Amino acid sequence: MEAWNGIRALDYLETRPEVDKTKFGITGRSGGGAYSWWVAALDERIKVAVPTAGITTMKNHILDGAIEGHCDCMFHVNTERWDFDRLAALIAPRHLLIANTDDDAIFPLDGVVEIYNRTRALYRKIGQEPNIGLHIAEGPHKDTQPLNTGAFNWINRWLKGADRMDLIDEPARKMHEPRYLKVFTELPKDEKVTTVDEFFVPAFTAKAELPAKADWSKLRDGWLAALRRDCFRAWPESEPASAAATPKEFAAKGLRLVQVDFTSEADIPLTLWLLQRADMKPEALELVVLNALDDHGWDDFRALAAAAFPEQFPGATPNEKDFTEESKMLTGTKWAMAYVCPRGTGPTSWAALSPVKQTHLRRRLLLLGESLESGQVWDIRRAATTLRALPGFAKTPLWLQAEKTMAANALYASLFIPDVTRLDLHALPASQKDGPIYLNVLRHLDLPQAVALAAERSTVAIYSADEKPWSYAQSAAAKYGWGEKRVQVRKPIDAPAPATR
Numbered sequence: 098m099e100a101w102n103g104i105r106a107l108d109y110l111e112t113r114p115e116v117d118k119t120k121f122g123i124t125g126r127s128g129g130g131a132y133s134w135w136v137a138a139l140d141e142r143i144k145v146a147v148p149t150a151g152i153t154t155m156k157n158h159i160l161d162g163a164i165e166g167h168c169d170c171m172f173h174v175n176t177e178r179w180d181f182d183r184l185a186a187l188i189a190p191r192h193l194l195i196a197n198t199d200d201d202a203i204f205p206l207d208g209v210v211e212i213y214n215r216t217r218a219l220y221r222k223i224g225q226e227p228n229i230g231l232h233i234a235e236g237p238h239k240d241t242q243p244l245n246t247g248a249f250n251w252i253n254r255w256l257k258g259a260d261r262m263d264l265i266d267e268p269a270r271k272m273h274e275p276r277y278l279k280v281f282t283e284l285p286k287d288e289k290v291t292t293v294d295e296f297f298v299p300a301f302t303a304k305a306e307l308p309a310k311a312d313w314s315k316l317r318d319g320w321l322a323a324l325r326r327d328c329f330r331a332w333p334e335s336e337p338a339s340a341a342a343t344p345k346e347f348a349a350k351g352l353r354l355v356q357v358d359f360t361s362e363a364d365i366p367l368t369l370w371l372l373q374r375a376d377m378k379p380e381a382l383e384l385v386v387l388n389a390l391d392d393h394g395w396d397d398f399r400a401l402a403a404a405a406f407p408e409q410f411p412g413a414t415p416n417e418k419d420f421t422e423e424s425k426m427l428t429g430t431k432w433a434m435a436y437v438c439p440r441g442t443g444p445t446s447w448a449a450l451s452p453v454k455q456t457h458l459r460r461r462l463l464l465l466g467e468s469l470e471s472g473q474v475w476d477i478r479r480a481a482t483t484l485r486a487l488p489g490f491a492k493t494p495l496w497l498q499a500e501k502t503m504a505a506n507a508l509y510a511s512l513f514i515p516d517v518t519r520l521d522l523h524a525l526p527a528s529q530k531d532g533p534i535y536l537n538v539l540r541h542l543d544l545p546q547a548v549a550l551a552a553e554r555s556t557v558a559i560y561s562a563d564e565k566p567w568s569y570a571q572s573a574a575a576k577y578g579w580g581e582k583r584v585q586v587r588k589p590i591d592a593p594a595p596a597t598r
Contacts (some may be wrong), residue, residue, distance in 0.1 A: 098297050099128075099170060100135035107142050118142065120256045124248050126150050126240055131171045138187035145255045146188055147248040149196040150238060153208035155180045158464055165457045166203035176327055176536055178466035182215040189216070190225035192255040196248055198236040206233070245269035300539045303546065303569060310577050317550060320542050321512065327537040331467035332475050333362055339479075339486040341369075348375045349405040350420075351428055356409065357487065361479040365440055365472070369483050370402070372423070373433035379489025383431040384518075387484060389477045389499040389507045390436055395443035398436050433493075437480040439473035439506065463536065470506055470533035477510035481517075494518040501525075502532040505544060509535075511551050519556040524589065527566035545569040548584065553577070558585045 103123070111118045122145035125133045130151020137146035151171075158164040177183075185193070193216070197209045213231045220229045232247035246265050253259040289296070308316055325332075341359035348354075355371040373382065390398060396413075403413035404420035427434065441447045447455050447469075462468050477497070485491055495516065499507040500523035508525070511517045526532055529543050542550075548570040551557050559567055564586040574583040 098293055099132045100139055101297075103132055103136035104140050107136075107140060120144060122146065122252050122256050124149065124252070126244075127238065128168075128170055134184055134188075135173065137191070137193075138184055141191070143188075143191065145192040145194075145252055147194045147196055147232075147251055149244060149248060150198065150201055150204045152181050152185065152195070152212055153204045154182075154211050155464070157205050157208035159461050161205060161208075162457075163203045163205060163208075164460050164464065167460075169460065172460070172464055174536060175464050175466045176330055178330065182212050185212055185216040186219050189219055190223055190228055192228045192251070193220075194230045194232055194248065194251040196232040196234075196244060198234050198238065198241065198244060200236060201238040203238055209233075240269070242268055298540065301542055301546075303543070307569075307573055307576055313573075313577055317553065320546065320550060323541040324509070324512070324538070327541065328535040329467075329471050329474065330536075331465060331471065336478065336482060339483050341483050341486065344487065347406055347409060350424065351375055352405055352424060353377075354402065354406050354409065355487070357483055359479065359483045361440070361476045365476070367437060367440070367476060367480070368444070369480050370398070370436040371433060371484070371487070372402070372427060372436075374428055377431065377433075379433075379487065379493070381431060382433050382489070382493050384496060385433040385435055385484065385490060385493045386496040386498050386521075387435045387437065387477075387481055389473075389480075389497065389503045389510075390438045391442050391499075391501065391503045392446050392448050394436075394500065394503070395438050395446075435480075435484055437477065439476035439480075439503070441469050441473065442503075459534075466536065468534045468536060470502065471535045473503070473506045473533075474510045474513075474535075477507055478513050481510070481514045496521060499523070505529075505533050505547075508544070508547055508551055508557075511555060512547070517551075517555045519558065520551055521558045521560070523560040525559055525561060527561075527563065549573040552579060552583045556580075556583055556585070558587055560587050560589045562589055 107121060110116050110121070121142050123133045123137055123143050124147040126149040130148040133146055133148035134151050137143040137148070153163060185195070195209065195213045195216070197204055197206065199206050210231070217226065217229050220226045230251060232244070232251070234241055234243040234247065236244070246268070249265045249267070249269075250261065250263075253263065253265070254261055307313075339359065341357050345356040346353060347356070351374065353373055353375040357369040357371070359367060359369060361367050388394065388398070397416070397419065399410045399413035400416035401419040401423055403410040404415040404417050407413070407415065423434070426432070438444060447458065450458070459469060462472070481495065484495070495514075496519045497507045497511055497517055498521040504522040504525040508520060508522060511520055526544060529535075529538050545566055546569065548557055548559070548567060552570050552574050557570065561567070567584060567586050570584045571586075574580060
């Protein structure tokens with residue numbers, strides 16, 4: 098949005114009779130430095146750019162923690178997972194001076210110099226090395242006269258044709274006192290800045306009518322491709338073979354508990370738990386239900402399992418009632434129940450972190466082209482692969498079950514898991530606006546459309562008091578002949594439990 102404001106400012110300046118539109122330059126510091134990068138990269142009317150304290154490496158931001166000193170206005174939606182030299186490269190071969198102070202905690206000098214060296218190498222390769230410069234002044238993250246003087250010199254040289262040795266005899270002076278820059282005595286009641294994310298980029302709106310049956314496959318394939326390209330870009334290119342440790346088995350009270358530690362992706366170790374009758378061979382099972390747990394679900398499962406397996410769940414208060422119900426269900430059927438806590442939940446929960454720290458972690462992920470929830474979708478997918486790899490489970494009918502935000506994650510995971518027989522989704526949000534967070538998702542589709550995608554492949558049972566949001570998927574099932582029971586909206590229940598067929 099700020100980049101667009103800058104571009105529109107250029108449009109306005111072009112209308113001014115005193116302005117030479119062939120000689121536009123841009124400069125700014127900190128947030129203004131970031132906007133200088135965006136506008137110069139996007140609009141080639143900018144001939145000279147001096148972004149100051151507005152860029153550094155991804156390493157500085159993510160590993161060194163520089164991002165914790167910034168606000169969201171500093172960053173683009175990094176779907177492409179670029180480091181910042183890619184942004185700098187977009188200004189080449191125009192005149193670019195990278196400026197910074199030498200003791201800036203949120204734009205560290207090593208990162209600034211690294212960006213400069215990488216970008217200078219590009220300028221050199223295209224024969225335009227004189228068009229890039231580096232200006233480092235002494236000081237912290239602050240405007241200083243030496244910093245501004247270097248910017249003025251660069252702009253004078255490349256916009257006004259001055260010699261590099263010419264003296265700058267006009268220092269940076271405040272042109273106006275802050276009180277003269279005040280626009281509103283109070284904010285307008287119809288201000289739109291607070292909700293700009295809801296309209297600046299047009300959001301997906303479902304068409305009033307579903308496409309003809311012959312056109313559905315094209316729409317479906319387009320949505321799936323968009324999800325993989327724009328929302329789940331940070332996933333590995335392909336799903337590797339299951340990297341699970343040797344399962345550990347425990348038996349008590351007529352049940353068998355299997356613990357499988359597996360690697361979802363590099364440095365993301367998770368655990369899959371499996372409960373079934375102790376005397377039931379996996380090959381004899383008619384169904385396995387994979388439960389994707391949030392923190393609340395993990396607490397419930399620990400309490401239930403601790404009633405029979407206290408050593409595997411230290412610190413949990415056994416819930417004998419829930420265990421009895423689970424045991425009765427498992428011993429009376431040929432079912433197994435599997436449980437996984439995706440990253441950021443259960444044993445790896447973020448709940449104990451301060452809200453500020455959680456925000457900083459989320460900003461790191463967004464800058465890497467992902468989100469906590471897009472990683473959780475991958476984890477559910479990997480848990481299903483791990484489950485399928487267990488002896489005897491390769492062909493067992495698979496159901497997925499989850500609630501609230503995790504239900505949406507399970508829904509999307511099902512689109513990338515072969516042969517999911519059914520989804521049981523409890524308190525599924527009616528719109529992506531209520532979660533989970535995936536980059537770009539509302540450019541392409543919303544949760545009702547995701548349900549329709551899943552319903553073509555699986556029975557979907559949604560436990561909700563409001564049937565209206567799911568009419569899109571129900572209409573799709575009816576129109577395309579998937580079956581009248583393919584999308585079921587049922588009354589909510591207090592806690593997720595295996596639904597009847």
